[in-house]
Amino acid sequence: MNDRARTILLVEDDRFLRRAAEATLRQRGFTVVTAADGEEALRQAGTEGLDLILLDLIIPKLQGIEVLRRLKQDARTAPIPVIVLSNLGQGRDIEQAMEAGAVAYFIKANLSLQDLVAEVNKVLAERPA
Helix, strand or coil, X not given: CCCCCCEEEEECCCHHHHHHHHXXXXXXXXXXXXXXXXXXXXXXXXXXXXXXXXXXXXXXXXXHHHHXXXXXXXXXCCCCCEEEEECCCCHHHHHHHHXXXXXXXXXXXXXXXXXXXXHHHHHHHCCXX
């Protein structure tokens, strides 16, 4: 049994939401690495031993959907589950993210941090440490 803390990359350009989610996840025992734009997200994903990525779609430098596609095309990062957090709530946005490889999609306006933690735990429970 591996007791190391699970590591999550949180990609979110909204400082308030990023800090709130980071604090909540850390309180639940996760190690959290953050990125505020798409380029930084790809750099972090390539260097960290990540268990999960929380990805906003509307971020500077490189849009989240493109980050997701690149993550899934890279053999090193393809196995990492990605949960999308976005204010884009149209069916085609959700469909596009799921087709690109996301395991779940949350609309930020409707999301509580408790729901986020529950989904993170659910996704990680399906993936051995």
